[in-house]
Amino acid sequence: MDNPKFEPFKDDDSEKSGLPLPAPTKALQKKIITPESFSPHLFEIRPKTNSQVGMFATQAIPKETEILREAPLILGGPTWPGREAAYNKLSRRKKVAVDSPSSLCICGKKPELCLETPLMKHWAVNSFEMNPLVQVGNTANDNCIYDKASGTNHACKTNCSRAFNSEHSISIRAMRDIRKGEEITHNYGAYGTASFRAGNIAERWKFICTCNACIKGEYVPETGYEEYQHNKILFCFQFPHLVPLGAETAEEAAISQDIMEWAEMIEKDILEAEAYWYAHTDGMVSRRITRLRFTREWTVINESPTRNFLVNGHERFLKENNKFNLSENVIELYIWRATKALRAEVNRCHPMFMRKHS
Incomplete structure (x- = not known):
């Protein structure tokens, strides 16, 4: 490798054999990586409008920086009895995080005939959908709510991508350089022409998008999934020892x-x-x-x-x-x-x- 800055990692493989061979299993087992907690120093969650919050960069963020790695607030499986049971067992702090001001009923009934619990209404607004395109390992279709990540909003032409691992932790990574004070956004899954996106967003998420791409009527190609695939790879192999925010105790x-x-x-x-x-x-x-x-x-x-x-x-x-x-x-x-x-x-x-x- 013709790189004067490259220095090979010295792992003492050749202590006994004298040869530059891979370390044996027992030697690798002794090299325990001390877990470190992920530090959310790149962003803040603050009000965006009277009824909405957003995630904003507190400093300039270079492209491909992992901005956030976070564990879900609720782990009760994909069924509503499991989610409701998990909510009942949450600490007071986590319950407050789940009970955000944002909620949405999607059952289509009048308020007095509503078929949704308060948790279902919060879930409709604040959960992240997982699918094989953005999830590492376990590809079971599931949704999770997060404390910090649920504060990110949608933009059709976004500046971040997301990925999930088999423990349902989320990773949010910069797709381009992000300026200090700029809102950190991700695409919920809306692509194509502005009119098609508007109908899709209104039907699935019940809001009107006012991002620059929608205001200008721009076409948005389905390139986001390439970024998600790239993020999955980095999430798997980059700093695997980092403990996500909000990780469960034993x-x-x-x-x-x-x-x-x-x-x-x-x-x-x-x-x-x-x-x-x-x-x-x-x-x-x-x-x-x-x-x-x-x-x-x-x-x-x-x-x-x-x-x-x-x-x-x-x-x-x-x-x-x-x-x-x-x-x-x-x-x-x-x-x-x-x-x-x-x-x-x-x-x-x-x-x-x-x-x-x-």
Whole structure:
């Protein structure tokens, strides 16, 4: 290598052999890297408007600098019972961080008929979607909320990229040089023409983007994913010893693991219940029963047999195994959402059979 500044790493591999060979496993095991906590010295979270905050650079940030590495606030798995249980076990400080001023209901119901808990509404605004393009290792589709990272806003032509590891920690990295005082942003996943982006953003995230690219009507190509792939590689191999902000203690990690195992048990029960209901309705259709209302399940004209089935089975199971103290309201709303999803899926296969109040 013709680089006068390059100095080979001296790891004493040749102490015993006298040869420049890779260090043996036992020797490498002795070279323990002391964990260091990630320091958030490059940014601050401060108000942007009367109702919105943003992340801003406190100094000039060179391209490819890792600005933030942070662990999620809630680790309860991808199901709502698990997330609600994990929220119940959070420290007061972390609960305050989750309960941000921003929240959004996306159930489409009137406020008095809303099917979402406060946590669901906060999740809709502040969570990061994970997918194989931006996640290292575990590619399970999941969303997480973060204390600092959730303070970053969207821009179609952004200055940062993001990546996630298998522990769901997030890394935010500069895609270009960032000026002191400049807002740190990332693209939520909106590309193409300005009109297409506007419709996509309004439908998925319920806001109007006013970034420079949208104001000028500029086209935004799908180049962000290349940056995400690059960030994934750096996240894996650059400073792996850094402990992310907000990392769980050993006690918190044990609680999270217990919650996720419990949530898997709850999810298994409802999946079995749904499988039974699919088979049950398929069987009735195969026997030429034309409407669900003509069956023994339909006892009260204004009640939903699908909901009654879940209430008498899965809801009872959840209440009997409610070790993390989910409230009556959380359980009720969870069953309502499960009813809606199950009814919609059966209706997709047998629309005439289901009809109103099914």
